[in-house]
Amino acid sequence: MSLQLQAGSVTFENVTKNYGAVTAIDNVSFSIEPGHLVTLLGPSGCGKTTTLRMIAGLEHASSGRILIGGKDVTSLPATDRDVSMVFQSYALFPHMTVGENVAYGLNVGGLKASEATERAEEGLALVGLAGYASRLPSELSGGQQQRVAVARALVLEPEVLLLDEPLSNLDAKLRRKVREEIRDLQQNLGLTAVYVTHDQEEALAVSDRIIVMNRSVIAQEGTPRELYEAPASAFIADFIGDANLVTGEVTQSNQKTAKVRIESVEYELPNRGLGNGSTQIAIRPDSILLEPASANQAGIKGSVTHSTYLGNQIHYSVDSPLGELFVVDYRIENAIKAGSDISITFATKGMSLIAS
C-alpha cells in the first residue's frame, strides 16, 4: 500500500475549553511527537474526549493555541484539518457500501471517482478486508466494521490519526487482537496517533506515552513504565493498576533512596525528592505478602475479612492497623480462610513513594 504519510506533531499550548460555566479543559499543555502513539487516559468526564475532539476540530478551544504539524489550527474547522478520526461507534454510513465509505473522504476531497475507488480498495487491503468493498456495513461483524472505520480514516493519509475508544464495542477476546493490529499498523506506517481510552490496561498495552487526565487537567504524563512504577500522585497510583495507599514516615533520606517506616517495619525505597516526615506509599496488591500469624513474626498484624477464589489468584480483603488492604495472591495452594489472623509484609518492588 502506497500511503504517503506525513506524520505530524500535535501541540496544545495552554488550551482551555469552557461550556458555559463548566470548564471541560483547564489550561492544558502537551506535545506529541510525530510517529508516536499517545493515549489520553482517564476516568469518564475527565476531559480526554473533549481534548481529542479539539484536535479533530469538532470542538473549538475557548483560549490557547492548538498546533498540528507545526501549523496553528486553533480556529480551523474539522473539515479543513489534516486529521482523521475513528469513532467509538465507528460511524460508518449505513446507506453506503464499505467501498463507498472508505472512498467518501477521497471523493469529497475532489479525487477522481475511479482513483478514489482504487485507493479505497488499497485501504481495505491494508486492514485485511480486500474484497469486502461491495458489502454494506451492516453485513460485517463488529471487528470488521472497526477495521473499515480505520481504513476510511487512513486512506486520507492524515497527519494525525485519532481513535476514540476504538475497542469499547468489541467483546473482550477480540479486544486484545484488535489492539495489537492497531499498534502494528501504527508502527509500520509510522503514524502519529492519539488514542482515547478509560481502560488502563489497554493504555499500557498500546502506548508510546500516556497522558493521564483527571478533572480537566493533566494528572501525569509519561511512558507506561514510568506511570506504573513512579506514580506522581495517589490518583495515578490507584488508576494505573490498583494500589493500596498507606501512610508511613521517612526516617532517613538522600538523593537516591529513602528509609520509610510503616508501622514498625522499615523499608528502603527509591527516593523521589522527599525529605524526612510523613508520606504516602502506594503498594501494589500483589506485593503484599500474607503469612498465617505466629508469635515470632516481624510483620504487621491483621486479619482476613474476605477471601475470594478466582481460579489463578485469590483476592483478600485484610483488616489492618493501616486500614483495609486489598491483596492479590497467586499462591492459590495455601489459601487463607476469612477470619484468620495473619501477619503482613511488603515486597519493595511493588512499593512507591508518592512524590506530592
Place this chain on the structure above:
Amino acid sequence: MRTSFFPWLIMGWIGFAILPWYALEDGFWAFEWLIDGYPFDSDYAPALLQIFQDKGWLLPLFFPLLLPLRVFNRIKSDPKYASTLIISGGFGLAYLLGQGFSVGISGWEFDTLESLFGTLETRQYGMGYGALLTAGSFLILLTTGLAAAGNLRGDVFVTSAIGIVVALVATFVFLPVGKILVSAFVNDEGLYALSTFTDNFFTQKIWGVECLSTSVSCGVGLNSFFLAILTATSTTLLGLGFALVATRTDFRWKKSLRILTILPIITPPFVIGLALILLLGRSGTITQFVADLLNIEAGRWLYGLPGIWLAQTLSFTPIAFLVLIGVVEGVSPSMEEASQTLGASRWHTFKQVSLPLMRPGIANAFLIGFIESMADFGNPMVLGGNYDVLSTEIFFAIVGAQNDQSMAAVLAITLLMFTLSAFFAQRIWLGKKSYTTVAGKADSGIHAGMNPLLRRICLCVTIPWALFTLVIYGTVLFGGFVVNWGRNNSFTLQHYAEGFGIGWSEGSLVWEGAAWDSFWTTITISAIAAPLTAALGLLTAYLLVRQKFGGKNIFEFGTMLSFAIPGTVIGVSYILAFNVPPFELTGTAAILVLCFMFRNMPVGVRGGIAAMSQLDKSLDEASLTLGANSFTTLRKVILPLLRPAIVAALVYSFVRAITSVSAVIFLVSADHNMATSYIIGLVENGEYGIAIAYSSVLIFVMLSAILLVQKAIGERKLRRTNRLAPQSDTTKSPTNSAPMEKQA
C-alpha cells in the same frame, strides 16, 4: 469555506441593475415585460434606472453593492473581510426593507417622514424580481460576514441557513402577526389609539355572559372557550379509551382501530359536519327515522353547540388517540409488573402507577384538542347556527358586509390569546416534565391487563363510537351517489358528472365539470407547496438538532409558533400584511403556497427532529473529519438516511394543503380558487350532493397518495432486505474474487 461571496454579490447586482425592481402587475411568471417597454418603462425598469427617473431614495443601495469589492482580494480570516461584509449586508438589507416600508403606494407611509422630507410626489409598488434578488444577496453577504467573524465555527452554510430561515419566519409569521396586533389599534380614521382596541375588545360581543341567565347567546370569546373545553375533554377521554383498547386488551379488531388515526389527516375539516347534517339534520336520515318512529317533530338541535361539539369530537378524537397511544405504550411494562409483584391489584396498578405516568401525555392531548377546537373553522361554519365562535366571526368581520378590519384584528387577537396560552402551557408545563419511561434498551415484559370493569367501560364507549365514525364516513362515500339525500334516495351519478364531467369536443378532451378548475388549482398549489414545506421544515430541524448557536430556544419557539396560530388568524393577518408594499401578494398563487409552507412547517420540523435525533451524531462528525463541509454532509449523509422522514413530510404537507380551509378561505381569488373554499361555497348554497361528491373525490385522491407512498417506502425496505438476504452465503465466500488476507 472554499466558496466566496462573489457569486452572491453578482446576484445582488443582477437584481439591482438588470431585472425589473418592482412586482409586475401580470404576475410573477408573466414575461410580457421583456417586449413591453423594458428597461425604461417605470413599471419594468431595474432599480439602477429607477433612481434616475423619480425614485432617488434607491440611490444609497449603491453603497452596500460597491463596498464588498474592497475586500475582494482579502482572505476570510482578515478582520476587514468580515466587518465589510457585515456592514454591506446589514446596511443593504435594513435600508432595502426600510425604504420598502416607508414609501408605499400613496407616498410616505409615516407622517414623521412626510414632515421631515416634505410630501412625496411619487410612489412605489411591492418588491419584484429585482428587489427580492438583491435582498437575498444582502442577506447572504451578511451571513457570510458573520461566519467569517467566527460565528458558528465559521460555517458559511449553517450561518446562511439560519439567516434564511430567520428571515422567512420573520417575514411570513412574525410580520403578519405583528401587523394584526398593530391594526387592532387603528381606528376608522387610520389613527392609532388604545381606545380602538379596548372598545372592541371589552365588549358583550366577545365576553357577554347573558346566556347563563337568559336565552340570549353569550359572547363569541366565551362560546369558543366553552366549546374548546368540551371538545378537549371529550376527545381526550375517547382517545384514552381507544388507546387503552388498542394496547391493553385482546380486542379482536384493535389493529384496525389504528386506521382511525389517518382519517383526520385526509378529511377536509367540514366534511364531518356535512355528513352530520345528512344524518342528523332536520331532514337527515336518522332524524326522519326517529321522528317517524316516535311520531315527534324533527328538531334543529344539530345546528349550534351540540352539533359543533359532536362534529369536533368526531374530527379530533383520532388525533387524541394518536397522541395517547404513544403515551400509553410509553409506560414501561416493568413498572406495572413491579407494582403487581408488590401485591397491587390491576385496578390499583392502573390508578396508582399507570395513570400518573400518563398524566403529562393526557394533559398534552387535552391542550391539543383545545387548540384544534379553537382553530376549527369548517365545522362551526357548516353547523354553527346561532352559536357564534371566534374563528367564524373573524371571517364574517372581514368578508361580510361590515368589512371591519380592526374588529377582525381584535377577534383574531382574542383567539390568539387562547391558543397561545394553551401552547405556552403545553411547552412550559409539559416541556420540563418528562415521565417517559422508555429507555434506549429494549424493555421486556408485558403491559398489565385492565381491570374488567374498566375494560368493559372502554369497550362499551369506543366500539359504538368507532361504528358511528364508520357510518359518518359511509355517508360521505355514498352521499355523492343519491339524488337528494333524505328526500330522494335513488342512485345517481349526476353530482359527479356535474363536478367532474369530461367531454369530447372537436377531438380533444374538455374538462366540463364545474369542480375541475379548483381541483387542479388545489393539486398544483399543494404539489408546489409540499416540497418547499418539507425542505424548510427539515432544514430547520437540522439546525435545531445538529447545530449549537445562541438564541436557539427562541429560534425553535419561532418556528413552532405557527402551530398555535389558528388558520383564520393566519388568513386575516396575511391579508393585512401582504395587501400593501413592500410585499404585495394577495390574489396570487404565491400567497397560498407561502401560507401552506408556514402553517405546515411545524409538522416538517417535528418529523425532522424525531428522525434526526435517531441518527448518531458521530455520522456527521465522521463526515466532517473526512473533509466534507456541512453542506456536503447534509446532502450525502443525512438526507439519504432521512428518506422516510422526507417522504412523510412531503405527503403530509401535500395532504394538509389540500384539506386546509380556514386560512385559505381568506386568500383565494377568482384565478386561484381552492377545492375546500369551493366546497364551502356549495354548502352555503345548500348543494350538499355535489359538495359531498367533491369531498369524497378529495379523500380518495389523498388516500391514494398516502397508500402509493407507503407502498413505495415499503418496497424500498423490501429491496433493502433482499440485498441483505444472501448475507449468510457471502460472509463465507465473498462474491468478489479478490483474495482475502484475513478473516475476522
